[in-house]
Amino acid sequence: MEMTEHAPEIKRMEIEVIKSAVSRVNDVDFDNIPFGKIFSDHMFVVDFLDNEWMQPTIMPYGTLEMSPAISALHYGQAIFEGMKAYKGADGIVRIFRPFDNIKRMNKSAKRMCMAQIPESLFIDGLTQLVSMDSAWVPTQDGCSLYIRPVMFATTAEIKVKTADQFKFVILTCPVGPYYPHPVKVVIEEHYSRAAEGGVGYVKAAGNYGASLYPAKLAQEKGFDQLLWTDAKDHRYIEESGTMNVMFILGDKLVTPSLEGNTILSGITRDSVLRLAKELDIEIEERRILVEEIIDGFKTGLLKEAFGTGTAATVAPIELISYDGVDYKLPPIDSNSISSVLLKTLTDIRVGKTADTHDWMHSIG
Ligand SMILES: Cc1ncc(COP(=O)(O)O)c(C=O)c1O
Known part of the structure; x- marks a missing residue:
């Protein structure tokens, strides 16, 4: 047909x-x-x-x-x-x-x-x-x-x-909350979620089935989720198992771009980027080297990391593990960018603040 x-x-x-x-x-x-x-x-x-x-x-x-x-x-x-x-x-x-x-x-x-x-x-x-x-x-x-x-x-x-x-x-x-606590993730250096030309950018059930084994290995080591990297060299950050990922590097919000069609174009990702722009936060959508994140830990440039997704909402990441080393992020509070973005989004969703983006579809 x-x-x-x-x-x-x-x-x-x-x-x-x-x-x-x-x-x-x-x-x-x-x-x-x-x-x-x-x-x-x-x-x-x-x-x-x-x-x-x-x-x-x-x-x-x-x-x-x-x-x-x-x-x-x-x-x-x-x-x-x-x-x-x-x-x-x-x-x-x-x-x-x-x-x-x-x-x-x-x-x-x-x-x-x-x-x-x-x-x-x-x-x-x-x-x-x-x-x-x-x-x-x-x-x-x-x-x-x-x-x-x-x-x-x-x-x-x-x-x-x-x-x-x-x-x-x-x-x-x-x-209730998908992650009731800040998330611990490990950067995947061997297995791949999606390759260019594949189906990573769509919500095909098989994407999730194929991710279960590497995710299970990570969970056995005490991590909540993987941070997937590109299938070719495992050098660039892509996304997490059920969420897109964002980093606060200095005063910029940096997130992997959608180019290459390997990551899911998250609706929460899009919403958070629009809200961040309205809060005058500088945004960079681009390829992010794993090394840049690790250097960010070492120099103190990396202030926050968080996931965005329907189930996970805006989920703070407290630890990123890479090559056997655990890197801890500073604890977040109500002034952290991820907390402000989550509150702004939640207030729109429950009708506490005006839905100026026309995002909400009211029932009845
Ligand atoms: C692999 C993956 N990436 C990102 C997301 C976030 O997408 P959205 O914000 O549309 O829920 C999800 C969840 O749907 C997902 O499964």
Whole structure:
């Protein structure tokens, strides 16, 4: 099947709704929410068959029946997204930059030869789903509703070829902080996450599967995450496992540029860079040599390092290990640049400060 870049029109926009008989929301301890283990009452499901999107449905969260021959399992046509909804003191639920997530999902779909998802299908499904399960959006500090859109190939055929059937599902789960403490990372000098010409710049499920073994080795040595370097020479910093990375060198914010298409173009990265610019922080998006960071530790030029991502938000890094040596960063406080950026972003997300960028998609 020829995959067009244009999302095909959908047959029926009306979403069928099958409500769960009883809500599970009262069983949840919102003061102790593990990340990604508790799912809200409903999920959104829609199939792509015969070159068309079928009837979209919101149904109780549960298992889906599928053939073990589906090509996602064998040949890895599976992509996903991650975004968050927040509930402010005003009781309004706001989703952060969902139009950017659907754009990136379709970029992933194009690279992985999968059907394009119409923006209206994505946004309508998402809006109705989050609205139905709005009681699941936590209000506790640092908590939110994590939203996981996922699409996978459902053609049941054992043959390496482009699938022509797909399932698109949206799940949601209330979450607390991904990293409840500052992060310890190790610079990866042997394994690679992505190479030029590959799929590092999209959210293909296989990127994450392939990163698990090197990440496990790092975790066994006491690190939370890896800091990936370029696949060619391991000389340039790329990103971390689930977040982009930024450094405060002197009074500049320095972050790896997106050129070369090996790192994910993070929506949090983009937001933080825009907020930093508005705070008159000088920004450099460029290639960053590992040596430059290590020298920064030695000369004191490196003031802060932090990750940015939907799950991780703005996550301070307290330690970077390289070539067997652990380099500790100075402790951060509420005046640190990462703390100021996190607060600025959080205040927009929960409606405490004006959304001048038009980032928030309010529900209901
Ligand atoms: C590999 C990787 N890099 C960066 C990010 C940050 O992207 P975003 O800010 O859009 O969540 C993520 C998380 O989605 C990720 O998985």
